[in-house]
Amino acid sequence: KQEVTQIPAALSVPEGENLVLNCSFTDSAIYNLQWFRQDPGKGLTSLLLIQSSQREQTSGRLNASLDKSSGRSTLYIAASQPGDSATYLCAGGTSYGKLTFGQGTILTVHP
Amino acid sequence: NAGVTQTPKFRILKIGQSMTLQCAQDMNHNYMYWYRQDPGMGLKLIYYSVGAGITDKGEVPNGYNVSRSTTEDFPLRLELAAPSQTSVYFCASSYGQGHTEAFFGQGTRLTVV
Numbered sequence: 001k002q003e004v005t006q007i008p009a010a011l012s013v014p015e016g017e018n019l020v021l022n023c024s025f026t027d028s029a030i031y032n033l034q035w036f037r038q039d040p041g042k043g044l045t046s047l048l049l050i051q052s053s054q055r056e057q058t059s060g061r062l063n064a065s066l067d068k069s070s071g072r073s074t075l076y077i078a079a080s081q082p083g084d085s086a087t088y089l090c091a092g093g094t095s096y097g098k099l100t101f102g103q104g105t106i107l108t109v110h111p
Numbered sequence: 112n113a114g115v116t117q118t119p120k121f122r123i124l125k126i127g128q129s130m131t132l133q134c135a136q137d138m139n140h141n142y143m144y145w146y147r148q149d150p151g152m153g154l155k156l157i158y159y160s161v162g163a164g165i166t167d168k169g170e171v172p173n174g175y176n177v178s179r180s181t182t183e184d185f186p187l188r189l190e191l192a193a194p195s196q197t198s199v200y201f202c203a204s205s206y207g208q209g210h211t212e213a214f215f216g217q218g219t220r221l222t223v224v
Contacts (some may be wrong), residue, residue, distance in 0.1 A: 004153070034213065036178040043201060044154075089153060091213075096161055097142045097205040098169065099213060101153030 002027040004092055006102035013080055013109055021105045022077040023090035028068045035064050035075050038104070039085045044089065046085040048075070080109045114139050117216035118203050124192040124223045132187040132219050134202030142205045143178065143185040144169075144213070147198040154201060160185055182203045 003026045023033070032051050036044040047065040050073070052093055056065040063076040066111045073090055087106050091099040113128045118133045136143065141162050144168075146154035156169030160179040174196060176188040185204075189196060 036117075036215075043217040044203075046212050046214070049212045090129070091154075095211075096159060096167075097207070097213065098144070098156055098210065099146075099157075099158060099203075101146075103151065103153045 002030070002034075002092055002094065002100040004090060004100050004102040006088075006090060006105050008105060009103065010106040011108070013107075015080060015082060015109055017080050017109075018051050019077050019080055019107075021077070021088050021090075021107070022073070023073040023102055025071050025092045025100070027094075028071055028093070030068070030092040030094060033064070033066050033073045034091045034093060034099065035062075035073075036089045036091065038089060039086050047088075058086075077107075080107075082109050082111055084109050115202055115204055115214050115216035117200075117219050118149065119219060121220045122218065122222070124189075124221065126192060126194065126223060128192050129188070129190050130221075131191070132189070132200055132202075132221075133218060134185045134187065135183050136202075136204040136214070136215065137183065138204060138206070139182065139216075140204035140206050141182070142207065143179065144203045144205075145185070145187045146201045146203065148201060148218075149198050154221075155166065157200075189221075194223050197221060197223045202224070 035047045052065040061078040087104045091101045144159045145157040158177040
């Protein structure tokens with residue numbers, strides 16, 4: 001059974017810092033790895049999708065990497081801003097598009 | 112372009128009552144999913160469907176039922192609501208087999224009292 005773990009559970013940083021969120025998974029037979037953002041009381045917004053054959057994906061200030069052999073993915077956020085404050089969830093995708101989620105990292109960026 | 116639409120947004124149920132959570136998508140996606148999210152936790156898969164007329168259980172299906180009569184709609188039925196079903200429910204859809212991005216609705220916050 002796939003298990004996904006995210007570290008740290010919460011992170012508070014000053015504006016402008018570069019930061020890394022970690023995600024680990026137990027079953028390397030994933031089809032893809034997705035990172036999502038969730039604002040309080042809202043749904044999930046997809047940030048980055050890395051296919052199993054890829055090593056990384058980039059979108060603006062966000063960069064996500066995937067290492068299937070070690071069962072790890074990282075989300076790098078450059079030059080953090082208060083608007084980046086949210087919960088970040090990673091999820092491993094398996095057959096039929098089913099997703100196994102981590103518990104999330106609550107990020108607070110203070111001015 | 113509405114994406115994935117869930118109704119209602121909020122609902123309070125009494126123990127033993129039943130209700131249906133509605134989900135509709137307008138992206139012509141084949142695959143649809145229902146997840147629940149408990150406080151401080153990640154999402155867990157309840158049921159999923161790979162096309163009209165085809166549904167299957169996820170990780171936490173007990174107490175729920177689904178149907179998929181059209182590509183667009185994927186309602187989730189709660190029978191005999193219990194306090195353990197208090198949660199936020201998310202519907203999602205994706206285009207195909209395992210390699211494509213999932214799109215989520217805004218969620219239904221359900222409280223069973």
